[in-house]
Amino acid sequence: MRLKDTGLTARELKALADKYMVETYPRYDFVAERAEGMYLYDEKGDAYLDFYGGVAVNSAGNRNEKVIQAIKEQADDIIHTFNYPYTVPQALLARKICDTIGMDKIFYQNSGTEANECMIKMARKYGTDKYGKNRYHIITAKNGFHGRTYGAMSATGQPDSAIQQGFMPVVPGFAYAEFNNLDDFASKVTPDTIAVMIEPVQGEGGVHPATQEFMEGLRKLCDDNDMLLLFDEVQTGWGRTGTVMAYMGYGVRPDAVSMAKAMGGGMPIGACCARKEVAEALGAGSHGSTYGGNALACAAALASISEILDNDLSANAAKVGKYLQRRLAALPHVREVRGRGLLAGCEYDIPIATEVKWAALKRRALITAIGDSVNRMVPPLTATKRDVDKLAGIMREAIEEAAGGQTAKAG
Numbered sequence: 001m002r003l004k005d006t007g008l009t010a011r012e013l014k015a016l017a018d019k020y021m022v023e024t025y026p027r028y029d030f031v032a033e034r035a036e037g038m039y040l041y042d043e044k045g046d047a048y049l050d051f052y053g054g055v056a057v058n059s060a061g062n063r064n065e066k067v068i069q070a071i072k073e074q075a076d077d078i079i080h081t082f083n084y085p086y087t088v089p090q091a092l093l094a095r096k097i098c099d100t101i102g103m104d105k106i107f108y109q110n111s112g113t114e115a116n117e118c119m120i121k122m123a124r125k126y127g128t129d130k131y132g133k134n135r136y137h138i139i140t141a142k143n144g145f146h147g148r149t150y151g152a153m154s155a156t157g158q159p160d161s162a163i164q165q166g167f168m169p170v171v172p173g174f175a176y177a178e179f180n181n182l183d184d185f186a187s188k189v190t191p192d193t194i195a196v197m198i199e200p201v202q203g204e205g206g207v208h209p210a211t212q213e214f215m216e217g218l219r220k221l222c223d224d225n226d227m228l229l230l231f232d233e234v235q236t237g238w239g240r241t242g243t244v245m246a247y248m249g250y251g252v253r254p255d256a257v258s259m260a261k262a263m264g265g266g267m268p269i270g271a272c273c274a275r276k277e278v279a280e281a282l283g284a285g286s287h288g289s290t291y292g293g294n295a296l297a298c299a300a301a302l303a304s305i306s307e308i309l310d311n312d313l314s315a316n317a318a319k320v321g322k323y324l325q326r327r328l329a330a331l332p333h334v335r336e337v338r339g340r341g342l343l344a345g346c347e348y349d350i351p352i353a354t355e356v357k358w359a360a361l362k363r364r365a366l367i368t369a370i371g372d373s374v375n376r377m378v379p380p381l382t383a384t385k386r387d388v389d390k391l392a393g394i395m396r397e398a399i400e401e402a403a404g405g406q407t408a409k410a411g
Contacts, residue, residue: 112234114149127194207345242318263305
């Protein structure tokens with residue numbers, strides 16, 4: 001729906017949203033009306049270079065034609081039913097995902113946080129069924145992020161942040177250890193520990209990739225202690241880091257993995273995949289979802305994943321991602337650039353990340369800020385070197401403006 005179809009002005013539409021919606025987002029001052037490829041367009045037709053990607057969702061490109069066609073064709077047949085009859089999109093998507101990433105079983109959910117809830121429940125049920133009622137504890141990483149629902153929020157190792165503050169008490173049974181510190185993870189293992197759960201690249205934590213040694217060490221730690229290794233690939237999955245799943249780039253196979261974002265091509269869908277023995281801990285009545293595995297979302301996901309695989313967008317993410325990191329590293333005030341593939345974090349030597357985000361927005365480029373000092377880029381995996389060059393030029397101007405403003409304040 002376009003603004004012109006409503007009879008409202010942009011100001012009136014924004015006023016409606018402000019009046020009726022619970023606002024937890026710092027809104028941009030435009031109405032997003034359409035998207036295409038690497039661009040998002042506002043109500044005036046102005047184009048914004050999209051290095052936000054719908055928060056790493058639109059990996060096959062904004063308004064991907066094959067995803068749109070799959071949605072239209074499926075909507076003509078059936079949009080939704082309950083999960084007792086079989087549906088074609090569910091079964092085809094299940095085969096596509098499991099065969100591609102080397103997992104045995106899949107459970108569909110509606111989002112990334114729900115996919116993590118499923119993975120947590122699956123691990124705990126497996127542990128208590130196999131080893132006894134106390135074997136449900138899970139070790140996660142400090143500064144990790146796993147979602148906003150209670151189990152996923154409790155797994156998030158940020159107890160002093162706005163994510164958890166005001167929502168205490170969190171769900172018990174989680175311990176937090178320092179990311180990339182194998183000794184600290186080992187020190188948190190107790191007889192009641194059933195799993196380790198991490199992101200291969202911490203996104204909300206500042207874009208910190210796991211080291212090869214850490215990933216291999218966690219696999220051995222879990223094997224030696226009869227524990228499960230769980231990977232949260234809600235953001236890193238499906239080409240983002242330069243391989244189909246991030247764990248494939250490390251050569252380390254988990255016992256279960258969560259996914260969402262790029263999976264659906266813009267439709268709300270998530271999933272937890274696991275090896276057979278772990279997955280079968282969830283039996284009839286132990287878990288469920290009304291919308292999980294929705295026919296329309298599964299059809300879109302099948303098209304989105306096929307586009308990523310058929311066009312080898314993971315390889316493009318690896319190539320263009322390296323170029324993006326080089327261009328970012330050459331910008332003023334940049335202390336460090338981190339990431340894998342087209343998941344990049346740019347850390348400054350002064351706290352200007354929020355100001356840079358808004359200054360880039362004025363120049364019609366979309367990036368996000370993490371804390372005071374890091375900007376994150378998660379564009380569609382169709383991004384080119386030319387797109388990176390355009391972004392780098394905008395960010396140079398934005399950084400100079402933000403740094404100048406900070407100097408003026410200090411003066």
